[in-house]
Amino acid sequence: MAKLSPLLKQATPVVVDHGEGAYLYDVDGRRHLDFTAGIGVTSTGHCHPRVVAAAQEQVGKLIHGQYTTVMHKPLLELTERLTEVLPSGLDSLFFSNSGSEAVEAALRLTRQATGRPNVIVFQGGFHGRTVAAATMTTSGTRFSAGFSPLMGGVHVAPFPFAYRYGWDEKTATDFALRELDYLFATQTSPAETAAFFIEPMLGEGGYVPANPEFMAGLRQRADEHGILLVIDEIQTGFGRTGKFWGHQHFDVRPDVITIAKGLASGFPISGIAASQELMAKAWPGSQGGTYGGNAVACAAAVATLGVIQDEGLVENAAARGRQLLEGARAVADKTPAIGDVRGLGLLVGSEFVTPEGKPDNATASAAQKLAAERGLLMLTCGAHMNVVRMIPPLIVTSEQIDDALEIWTDVVATVTK
Ligand code: PMP
16 A cells, blocks of 8 residues: 555545545445535536536547647637626636635736735635745634745735624624724735735635625725725635625625636636736736646536536525525534534534633544544534534535434534533
């Protein structure tokens, strides 16, 4: 047996042979209900036949055509299809391979377009692991530990995490916006600030949705000072939250959005979307990479968008999300060990706490591991990894949600006994 690098640390001992729909099958033939979806990636389920067919067909025609040399049909088709679903005004797209690269592309674009050096991110946000993206990530200290100095020009403002503050949503929001104004007065003036980078819902930071007032406050400050609002939709896009884009829960207009994960059912592709006018301010040659907009990934993304539309997956995410959230809340109602259950659509987190209300990573981890033993794969998240999160594929059925909740009920009863 080959020795794996300690960097390849797994949350479960499962070695996968193949995947189908909402299930993974391991090398011993055991079936696992996959409520991780590759961290919110395989939204159409594992190996959806339409995605497989599109990718197989494309592999036979053209695998790689470098876009600074030649254009190819799948990239043109994907651009066309995405333009139909993007928020109005965001009609220009640029592609890369991972979420972190998309975040860095947005960082470069907003600095170049405004000529301003600084960006503001929000406490608990996750934007990736490359050095710039890790500098912009505050969802846990581990993401930037041990390799400083990090990038300069990143300032952190509070996110309205009402439950953790022990406040109501309005108090938390007023506080966060006041602190943002304080940041402007003391650390980065609006005239030096290129952009806000925000997730519609903290993902890795613990599944904490933003709220309409907070987003409106950001938009208002962005408009007032010529700051660009970058909404990181990498985890929340493509129907995951029960609306096509996560920010549509808050009726806020982004200047740039970053996309990845659910875009191509598992093929590595990411991107940024902005207006043609804004994108034209990027400096030619400063963006890009060899593999961005790979032909097979683009073909898989076009097929994925077709499946999302034809199978009504946004609507399914909304309905199944309600079922999952209600079920998870019913489980939490039976124990003080789960202090809060939060989410949007098919992103649902249960926060484990000690009797004093402090983050309880040990019980969360025990629950995640026991559930995996019983055939339900989930992950943890949050600054203290004390939130167990469920991220089923968007094709999940009502019966599969019931199956997961049955296991979850049992697991929580066992670990909190
Ligand atoms: N932004 C958000 C909101 C994410 O959830 C993630 C990945 N979890 C990233 C950026 C980084 O994406 P990647 O891991 O593909 O670099």
